[in-house]
Structures are given as C-alpha cells and as structure tokens.
Amino acid sequence: MTTLAELTPGSRARIVAVAGADAISTRLMEMGLIEGETIEYLGPAPLGDPLEFRVCGYRLSLRQNEARRVQVEVP
Amino acid sequence: MTTPLVVALIGNPNTGKSTLFNALSGSRALTGNYPGVTVERKIGRTRIGDRVVDIIDLPGTYSLAPRSLDEMVAVDVLLGRQPDTPRPQVVVCIVDASNLERNLYLVSQVRELGLPVVLVLNMTDVAAERGVTFDPVQLSQRLGLPLVTTEAHRRRGIDQLRVAILDAADSPSAPASVPTIFPPELRAECDALADQLCQWNSPPLDHFLRQRLLLDVGGWLEQNTARDHQSELSGWLQQARARLAEKGCPVPAVEARSRYRWIRETLQGVVSRPEVAPRTFSDRLDRLLTHQFLGLLVFVALMLLIFQAIYRGAAPLMEWCEAGQNWIADHVGQWLSPGPLQSLVTDGIIGGVGSVLVFLPQIVILFLFIALLEDCGYMARAAFIMDKLMTRVGLSGKSFVPLMSSFACAVPGIMATRTIENRQDRFTTILIAPLMSCSARQPVYALLIGAFFPATYFMGNLLGVRELALFAMTSLGALVAIPTAWLIKRFFFPGETPPFVMELPSYKWPSPRLVLARVYDQARAFVVRAGTLIFMTNILVWAAGYFPGDHTLVNQLQAQVDELEAEQESQTAERDKQAAFKQKAELMLASGPSGRGMVLSQPELADSGQALAASEQRLAAIERDLAPLKAQRNAESSRLLEQSLLGRLGRAIEPIVRPLGWDWRIGVGVLASFPAREVIVSTLGTIYSLGGEEEGLEQALHSATWPDGRPVYSIPVALSIMVFFALCAQCASTLMVIHRETNDWRWALFAFVYMTGLAYLGALLTYQVSRLWFG
Numbered sequence: 001m002t003t004l005a006e007l008t009p010g011s012r013a014r015i016v017a018v019a020g021a022d023a024i025s026t027r028l029m030e031m032g033l034i035e036g037e038t039i040e041y042l043g044p045a046p047l048g049d050p051l052e053f054r055v056c057g058y059r060l061s062l063r064q065n066e067a068r069r070v071q072v073e074v075p
Numbered sequence: 076m077t078t079p080l081v082v083a084l085i086g087n088p089n090t091g092k093s094t095l096f097n098a099l100s101g102s103r104a105l106t107g108n109y110p111g112v113t114v115e116r117k118i119g120r121t122r123i124g125d126r127v128v129d130i131i132d133l134p135g136t137y138s139l140a141p142r143s144l145d146e147m148v149a150v151d152v153l154l155g156r157q158p159d160t161p162r163p164q165v166v167v168c169i170v171d172a173s174n175l176e177r178n179l180y181l182v183s184q185v186r187e188l189g190l191p192v193v194l195v196l197n198m199t200d201v202a203a204e205r206g207v208t209f210d211p212v213q214l215s216q217r218l219g220l221p222l223v224t225t226e227a228h229r230r231r232g233i234d235q236l237r238v239a240i241l242d243a244a245d246s247p248s249a250p251a252s253v254p255t256i257f258p259p260e261l262r263a264e265c266d267a268l269a270d271q272l273c274q275w276n277s278p279p280l281d282h283f284l285r286q287r288l289l290l291d292v293g294g295w296l297e298q299n300t301a302r303d304h305q306s307e308l309s310g311w312l313q314q315a316r317a318r319l320a321e322k323g324c325p326v327p328a329v330e331a332r333s334r335y336r337w338i339r340e341t342l343q344g345v346v347s348r349p350e351v352a353p354r355t356f357s358d359r360l361d362r363l364l365t366h367q368f369l370g371l372l373v374f375v376a377l378m379l380l381i382f383q384a385i386y387r388g389a390a391p392l393m394e395w396c397e398a399g400q401n402w403i404a405d406h407v408g409q410w411l412s413p414g415p416l417q418s419l420v421t422d423g424i425i426g427g428v429g430s431v432l433v434f435l436p437q438i439v440i441l442f443l444f445i446a447l448l449e450d451c452g453y454m455a456r457a458a459f460i461m462d463k464l465m466t467r468v469g470l471s472g473k474s475f476v477p478l479m480s481s482f483a484c485a486v487p488g489i490m491a492t493r494t495i496e497n498r499q500d501r502f503t504t505i506l507i508a509p510l511m512s513c514s515a516r517q518p519v520y521a522l523l524i525g526a527f528f529p530a531t532y533f534m535g536n537l538l539g540v541r542e543l544a545l546f547a548m549t550s551l552g553a554l555v556a557i558p559t560a561w562l563i564k565r566f567f568f569p570g571e572t573p574p575f576v577m578e579l580p581s582y583k584w585p586s587p588r589l590v591l592a593r594v595y596d597q598a599r600a601f602v603v604r605a606g607t608l609i610f611m612t613n614i615l616v617w618a619a620g621y622f623p624g625d626h627t628l629v630n631q632l633q634a635q636v637d638e639l640e641a642e643q644e645s646q647t648a649e650r651d652k653q654a655a656f657k658q659k660a661e662l663m664l665a666s667g668p669s670g671r672g673m674v675l676s677q678p679e680l681a682d683s684g685q686a687l688a689a690s691e692q693r694l695a696a697i698e699r700d701l702a703p704l705k706a707q708r709n710a711e712s713s714r715l716l717e718q719s720l721l722g723r724l725g726r727a728i729e730p731i732v733r734p735l736g737w738d739w740r741i742g743v744g745v746l747a748s749f750p751a752r753e754v755i756v757s758t759l760g761t762i763y764s765l766g767g768e769e770e771g772l773e774q775a776l777h778s779a780t781w782p783d784g785r786p787v788y789s790i791p792v793a794l795s796i797m798v799f800f801a802l803c804a805q806c807a808s809t810l811m812v813i814h815r816e817t818n819d820w821r822w823a824l825f826a827f828v829y830m831t832g833l834a835y836l837g838a839l840l841t842y843q844v845s846r847l848w849f850g
Contacts, residue, residue, distance in 0.1 A: 021292055021327060023142055024574040029331030030138045031576055032177045037335075046371045047463040050472075050575055056176040057205070057348055059361070059579035061459050063466070066574050 002074055004067035007041035013072035014038055020069055032056035033070055079127040080244050081161045083153055086169035087178050088135035089580035091197045094589055095169055095227040096132045108818045114148045123237045139184040141295040145498055153188050165243045169195040173202035175346055179338045186253050187283055191243040195236060196224045206353050209346040217341045228586050256337040260322045264289055264315045271311055277301040290330045357581040364456055374460050378479060381444045385437050385483035392436035400429035413630035418621055427613035431606040434486050438598055441480050441487040446593040450585035455577060462575060468557050469564050471575050474504040481511035485809045489816055490597060499568035505816055506826055507560050509809045510552040518753040519800045520548050526773040527793040551801045605811040612807040613750050620747060624715040632708035643697045650690040657683045716761050721746055736792040736842040750807045752800055790849045795842035803834035
C-alpha cells in the first residue's frame with residue numbers, strides 16, 4: 001500500500017485511509033484527510049522534511065512521520 | 076444600563092478572524108488570560124444600533140474537540156461553563172470562502188452547541204481569484220444559518236454582519252436541536268452515558284459534552300470527568316467505543332467521516348471549484364519561497380535582517396532611552412536634597428522605569444516583523460523551512476523565530492512564543508529561550524575578555540583568542556539548551572511528539588492597521604503586566620544596596636565634587652575665552668599697526684596673558700583637589716555598598732562562591748545583577764572604588780587581591796564568571812515575562828532555579844578544570 005510519504009512531487013493520489021486512532025490521526029482527519037479525497041503532493045521543504053500537500057483547496061504541511069499514516073492509491 | 080449582548084467570535088486560523096474582530100470592535104479590546112491557562116482572553120465592546128455588544132474573540136481553531144485544558148476554554152466559554160465569562164447569546168463563525176470544505180468542519184460542530192449562529196463567509200475575493208464560485212442564498216438555506224459575505228480587510232460587509240448579529244439575537248426560535256449528522260448508534264450511546272454519569276452522582280453533562288466524551292479518545296474530558304470514577308469511566312468508554320466499532324462506527328474516525336459526508340452533501344451543487352486549481356500569484360510566490368536553494372536564501376536573509384534590526388536597530392533607541400533617563404535623573408536630582416529620597420527617586424524610581432522602557436524598542440521591532448510575517452503568511456513557511464532542524468532538538472519549526480530573537484533579547488523572544496499553538500513546544504521554548512546569549516551578556520564578556528585574554532592571533536589575522544573566547548561564550552547557552560530542551564520535554568511533557576499538521580496559508584498583503592494594533596498590544600501588555608514587577612524588583616535591589624548605611628559623608632563629598640566640577644566648567648570657559656582673545660591680539664600685533672578695528676596696546680596684551688595664566692592656575696588647582704576628593708567619595712561609596720544589606724549578603728555567600736574562584740565582591744556583583752546581567756559591570760565599578768565607572772575597571776580587576784596577597788582574578792576566574800553569566804537567569808524581566816506568558820509563577824521559579832543551578836555547576840566545572848590547565 002502506498003502512503004503519502006512515497007509520492008513523487010507534483011503527483012496526485014486518492015486517500016484510502018488514515019491509520020491509527022490517536023490524537024494525531026484525529027487531527028489529520030479533521031484537517032480533511034478523509035477517504036475518497038484527492039490530494040496533491042507539492043514537494044518537500046528545502047531540508048527534505050516536512051512535505052507540502054494540496055488538499056480540500058488549501059496547502060497543508062505534514063512531517064514524513066505523519067504522512068506515512070495516510071494510505072493512498074495512485075490512479 | 077441594560078446588560079450587553081454577548082457575542083462569541085470563532086473560526087479556523089488564517090480566516091481573517093482578527094481583522095474581523097478589529098473591524099467589529101474598533102480594536103478597543105480588553106485582554107488578559109483565562110485563569111489557570113495560557114489562552115488569551117480578548118473582549119471588545121461595541122455598539123450596534125442602541126445595543127451594547129461585547130465580542131469575545133476565541134482562539135483560532137480547526138475543531139472543538141478539546142485535547143487539553145487550553146482547548147477546553149473555547150468549549151467552556153461557548154457552553155457558559157467558564158466561571159467569569161457570560162454565556163454568549165450569538166456565535167459568529169467566520170469561514171474562509173476559498174476553502175469551505177475544511178472550514179465547515181468547525182461550523183458543523185458549532186451548530187450543535189444550541190446557540191444562534193451567524194456564518195461569515197470571509198475572503199470572498201480570494202475565493203473568486205481561485206475560481207471558487209458559490210450561491211450564498213442556497214448555501215444559507217442548506218446550512219439553515221444566516222450568512223453574510225465579507226471582505227474584512229476592506230471592511231466590506233461589516234454593516235450587514237452587525238444587522239445579522241442583532242437579528243440572530245432577537246430571533247425567538249434559537250435552534251434547540253439541529254438534525255444530527257451521526258448514525259443513531261452514537262446517539263444511543265450518548266444517552267446511555269448520561270444514565271451512567273447519573274448513577275455515579277457525577278454532575279450531568281449536556282449532549283454536546285457527552286458526545287465529545289465518547290468521541291475524543293484520551294481527550295481532556297475523558298481525563299477530567301467523574302474524577303471519583305475515573306477508571307470506571309475509562310472502562311465504560313472503552314466498551315462503548317468497542318460496541319460502536321462493531322456497528323460500523325469506529326471512534327474517532329466516525330466523527331470526521333460523518334462531518335465531511337455532511338459537508339460534501341451540503342456543498343453539492345452550491346459550491347464549485349475548478350478541477351485543476353489555477354496558479355495564482357500566491358502559488359508562484361510559494362514556489363520561490365519554499366524552493367530548495369532560493370527559499371533557504373530568502374529565509375536566511377530575512378532572519379539576518381530581523382536579527383540585525385533587533386540587535387542593532389534597537390541600540391540607538393535604547394541609548395536615547397538611557398540618555399533620557401540620565402537627563403531626567405540629573406534634573407530631578409537637582410530639586411531634591413541629597414539623601415535617601417533623592418537616591419530613591421533618581422536610582423530607584425527613574426532607574427526602575429528606565430529598566431522597563433529600555434525593552435520597548437526590541438519588543439516593538441520584533442513584533443513589527445512577526446506581525447508582518449504572520450499577516451502576510453510567511454511565518455508558516457519559516458516554520459516549514461526550519462522544522463527539520465528544530466526536530467533534532469525535539470521542538471518544531473515554530474520555535475525557531477522565538478529562539479533566534481532570544482539571541483538579541485529573551486523578553487521579546489519569549490513573548491513571540493505565542494505563535495506556537497502546541498503547549499509542550501511553547502513551554503519548552505519559553506524555558507530554554509533565556510539560555511540564548513542575549514545582548515545583556517555582551518558587556519560582561521567584553522570586560523572580562525578584554526581584561527584577561529591576550530589579543531593574540533593565529534593563522535594570520537583569521538583566528539583571535541579574544542574572538543574565540545567570545546564565540547565560545549555566545550554558543551555555550553545554545554549548546555546547553557539542546558539537552559535541556561530534551562530533558563524538559565521528557566520530564567514535564569512526556570508522551571508522543573506533537574504532530575506538525577500545519578496549514579500554509581495563501582500569501583496576502585499585510586494589513587497595516589492589524590500589524591500596528593498587534594505591536595501596540597504587545598508593547599502595552601509588557602509595560603502593564605510585566606513592567607510593574609520589573610520596576611518593583613529594581614526598587615528592592617536598590618534598597619538592598621542603599622540600606623543600612625550613613626550616607627552623610629558621601630553626600631558631603633558628592634556636594635564638594637559637584638561644586639568643584641561646576642567651577643571647573645566655568646573656569647574652563649573663561650580660560651578658553653582668554654586664550655582666544657590672546658591669540659587674536661597677537662595676530663593683530665604681528666600684522667602691524669595698520670590693522671583696523673581693534674586697537675591694542677602692549678600692556679593690554681600683557682593683562683590678558685596674566686588673566687589666562689591665572690585661569691590656568693586655578694584649573695590646575697581644581698584638578699589637584701578634585702582627584703583626591705573623588706577617590707575619597709568612591710572609597711566611601713564602596714564602603715557603603717560593602718556595609719549594605721547587599722554587601723552583607725555577598726559576604727555571607729562567599730563560602731558558596733569560593734569553589735568558583737570568586738571572592739565576596741564578585742558575589743555582591745552577581746547579587747546586584749539580579750535585575751539585569753550587565754549591572755555587574757557597574758557594581759564592580761562601585762566596589763573597586765571607581766564610582767561605578769567602567770574606566771579603569773580592567774586595571775582594578777588586575778590589581779584586586781585576596782587578603783593573603785594572591786590576585787583574585789585569573790583566566791580560570793574570568794572563565795568561571797563568564798560561564799555563570801552565560802547560563803544564569805540573572806534577568807528579572809525575563810522571569811516576569813515567563814510568569815506572564817505561562818500564567819504561572821512556578822514556571823518562572825523553575826526557570827530561575829534550573830538556570831542558576833546550571834550556571835553554578837558550569838562555573839564550578841569551568842573553574843576547577845581550567846585551573847588545572849592554566850595552573
């Protein structure tokens with residue numbers, strides 16, 4: 001299964017699930033990372049982490065650690 | 076007067092909430108803290124028609140699921156559970172029109188509170204730019220909420236919003252219950268929970284809170300409800316969540332799923348967004364500013380600019396401040412006869428006020444930059460760029476700007492931690508910020524390095540001993556801060572690292588009004604809330620250095636010095652006049668009798684020569700008298716300081732500071748510098764009978780001896796003093812600001828204790844080890 005941390009810059013994917021039931025997962029879901037949503041990986045920060053995404057029409061930054069919790073499928 | 080209508084303002088971060096608050100309340104807001112938490116309480120009073128309206132500005136949030144006490148405050152205010160805050164009668168919920176999907180998440184929670192809600196669709200201009208179109212009338216109908224579209228930064232739509240607020244307050248039918256968006260199973264469990272709480276004789280919770288209790292796994296409510304039945308409650312909740320999971324409603328995912336399903340259904344056909352987002356100016360700018368090389372370059376340049384502005388830009392302002400303070404002290408001092416009152420006014424009160432005001436230039440400059448960067452959207456990028464580096468220390472990118480600013484001064488640096496929402500990160504940053512080498516340490520380093528380190532250079536002129544020593548001292552605090560941050564996180568805030576789930580808002584032009592309001596708020600808050608305590612500390616330390624002691628002799632000596640100095644001044648003027656006259660006369664005589672204008676005879680010239688000689692003689696006599704008089708005065712001030720409470724304390728702690736290589740005089744200097752580190756320089760100046768002057772202090776340090784004749788100061792002692800000052804918390808202002816920002820005395824006390832402990836151990840180790848090295 002692909003995760004958000006494995007996308008190539010500029011690619012789009014569809015969110016399948018957010019792993020975990022803790023506060024971090026809840027936060028990710030609150031921010032709109034919901035199954036079925038399309039997400040675009042814009043690129044990493046200059047030092048390689050965190051990563052920048054576009055989802056629900058806004059830009060979101062996640063660390064690789066958090067991005068790994070989000071399972072996606074690349075069309 | 077009728078009681079004011081209470082309105083709460085809530086919304087996601089970066090929606091223009093502060094701008095709207097200012098537009099509604101005219102930025103005349105009462106600010107303070109909610110008791111026991113660090114959440115800022117901000118209430119603005121305004122009038123709508125003939126009604127008085129209080130607007131409560133709640134902190135920006137993405138969700139009403141409280142994970143901590145700080146996050147619980149917003150929920151408590153909205154439900155009328157916050158003791159000192161009246162329950163709002165209307166909730167104004169502001170959303171970013173260009174990003175409705177995510178913003179409606181909070182709306183879906185707010186509408187369940189049972190309060191009339193007015194929805195504000197802000198940033199409609201940005202939405203249009205992004206190609207987002209919507210039908211406000213239909214959206215309002217679907218949501219069942221009155222809706223106003225605004226462009227708060229242009230003050231458009233504010234009047235309509237005012238009307239809508241009154242309408243909502245006067246509408247007789249407040250939405251008692253909104254149609255639930257959750258599966259019926261959840262409702263059933265919520266009702267079962269009510270019965271359960273009743274059985275435990277726990278105070279009843281309304282539906283909103285019971286729902287939160289079920290949905291927020293390990294949330295604040297779970298840990299703070301039914302305290303007598305804590306474990307039973309946890310067990311019950313666990314079972315209830317298991318039952319829900321079996322029925323296909325896994326907690327916590329069920330909440331986000333249900334809410335986003337509702338959002339999609341609501342927005343279906345009402346809002347349209349282009350499939351491929353158009354590249355806006357903001358997008359192009361972002362590509363540049365987060366670019367691997369260019370982004371870093373811009374970032375470094377910006378940070379250097381900010382640092383230089385605080386470090387250097389504030390210096391002339393601070394000098395004016397000090398010059399003004401001296402001027403006032405001199406003039407006020409003349410009206411008062413020498414004695415305790417004069418000293419209290421000039422040294423205690425005026426000095427105390429000055430020590431508060433001297434921070435204002437740095438605070439104003441830093442907050443000008445922070446407010447600008449935050450308002451235009453760059454601040455989030457700065458955190459994004461620096462995050463990886465800061466995670467090495469266990470912090471996030473948001474701690475970078477506060478810590479960097481602390482290299483100039485910890486006071487504005489600590490105030491800048493407000494931009495860190497996460498409490499653990501914020502407190503850790505606050506506690507390590509004073510370790511950064513601030514500008515107040517420089518005079519201490521300059522004195523000791525100048526006195527004891529040779530101006531030797533290696534490798535041509537590249538590497539100097541003094542520069543190396545200064546560099547080592549400047550980096551020491553930051554190096555020590557790394558393990559300290561780790562330990563603080565481990566002991567005070569154990570558990571998982573907070574996530575870095577951060578929105579990168581669109582860039583926009585900063586609003587000057589908002590930026591200035593923010594700078595003014597910060598400066599005012601510092602003066603009002605930290606200033607009084609800083610002032611009082613100064614008075615206390617002044618008193619400890621003044622009493623007990625008979626100041627008659629020193630005052631007499633000072634009066635004589637003043638008198639002689641006044642005569643010296645007038646006599647110098649007289650001499651200069653005579654000398655100029657003589658020179659001119661000689662020139663005229665030399666050029667022959669044909670000179671026009673002044674006719675001068677030889678005897679007149681001789682008279683002038685005599686007057687000049689007399690003047691010079693008198694001056695020499697004054698100088699002769701003045702030197703011993705000053706020496707006597709300085710010796711007397713030194714004696715008085717030695718006999719004062721401060722001096723006695725210094726002597727009392729000598730056994731404690733002996734292992735650091737210090738004598739009691741250094742002890743007194745350290746005690747006296749509690750209000751501010753640089754005070755040690757002038758205190759040593761007083762102790763070594765230099766009248767508080769820095770001139771000649773290096774020499775005095777070299778010739779200071781122990782009773783047995785050994786010199787007090789050596790390289791190990793200089794190092795030990797510098798290491799102490801690098802790590803200690805000798806800055807009353809920093810401690811007061813820590814208290815204000817954490818809203819708890821214990822954190823300020825902890826900072827003082829841990830830093831003093833570190834400083835002592837560091838100085839001890841430095842002295843004992845370097846003594847072996849330098850013999």
